[in-house]
Amino acid sequence: MKTRDKILLSSLELFNERGERNVTTNHIAAHLAISPGNLYYHFRNKSDIIYEIFLEYEKLVDYYLDIPEDRPLTLDDMMFYLESVFDGLWSYRFFHRDLEHLLDGDRRLRQDYREFTDRCLDAISRIFEKMAEAGIIEPQSDELRSAMSLNVWLVITNWMAFLKTAHACEESANLTLTELKQGIYQVLTLEIPYLTAAYRERVLALREKYRPQLPEAREVELPVGKTVGWNAV
């Protein structure tokens, strides 16, 4: 593999593990056992590395969210979208973590990210529209669909932050893809009231698969008698 690609790969890996804020260009170089000078031969600065990684992320999500216009959507499609989006979120999880700071440091990125968000919101809205056409959910007004889509976006993009801050016990350490995908449970919660009678039971069954499990570690840690909070029933 070319050094340039190795730098991108290692950067992504370190960013995801430790957070962009805690990874310096020197760390990246050290991790690859190359010199800082070498790294800076391939990239003008740290922002450039981040920007290139964003372009990959963007490409991936755009690919996932390409909605077929020649056929109706199925439940399988919907689950594929959800699974894919959370996979993408996982692979580039450093990105939404320090988003605000990243955008403050790079105008291009800010502009591109805004357009990216707009595209995603349009895609979510379009998915809802086609789900209504397919009889999975009741049709909604454009306005409601837009607002709903935005709520879906907020839940999706911030589920990880919630896990890391409110949920994780120690040091926000080892989060798993499985835990992340419990966000699908939350997204499907948003859809429940709009489901048609024909599909309601099937979607609820799918949703059950993502229901968060009570983490043992946490229960042990809590004082006896205390509620488990967000997960309590």
Add this chain to the structure above:
Amino acid sequence: MKTRDKILLSSLELFNERGERNVTTNHIAAHLAISPGNLYYHFRNKSDIIYEIFLEYEKLVDYYLDIPEDRPLTLDDMMFYLESVFDGLWSYRFFHRDLEHLLDGDRRLRQDYREFTDRCLDAISRIFEKMAEAGIIEPQSDELRSAMSLNVWLVITNWMAFLKTAHACEESANLTLTELKQGIYQVLTLEIPYLTAAYRERVLALREKYRPQLPEAREVELPVGKTVGWNAV
């Protein structure tokens, strides 16, 4: 005012304006025209300052979310909760911005914040419960109510980040309280399908008051023909 209080006040102000990451203890001291030594006489370190500010924030929100158990809830109550929570969010807006990093730097804060989140989620859930008792929304299962409350929390706490990243045009600069409160529109969107016939129209009317206005600046900046994205109808 005592120097100690002045430090807390200035820190909050600077953190809110520039983000915690961009404000050093030296900045705070300079802003107050005191010496770094003086600042460190009053606080052991930067984390201590942040922690004290968090305690204030926590106290404020706990006060707002104190739910009266001796009478039913009204629509006015609900709007008061929403307005208050967003006011609090505004006053301490630096906090949710760099939350993850702040928690990584202070164990006490991590623990306290987790308990704070749990309390807030319980409060939201309790509000839904009492709104059902008051006939404003249809009653829901415990499980659904918990999941809903969590979604409400996600929307509330991340609405500002959305505005700053996806919405703001330049440098995520001047955000106003009014814009922030458009988050109420999003929260009420979550409630719509559960509203009872008796209250539906009234809540929808309240919601309209918070509907986001198309920002002129943004439309001008966009290429002709491009959709406005999250706000498009």
Add this chain to the structure above:
DNA sequence: GTATTATTAGAGTATATACTCTAGGTAGTC
């Protein structure tokens, strides 16, 4: 007044971070 305590100034330090610069190596081509 004197002793004690609380407060403040301000120079200074250890560490880190993004990034530069020069010199040299390597691979392919004619």
Add this chain to the structure above:
DNA sequence: GACTACCTAGAGTATATACTCTAATAATAC
């Protein structure tokens, strides 16, 4: 073999940041 384009090493730098230390000053107690 020499020319060229690409790649790499590694020491070095300017700046920043959180924090310390000492000495001086103000406030208070007795």
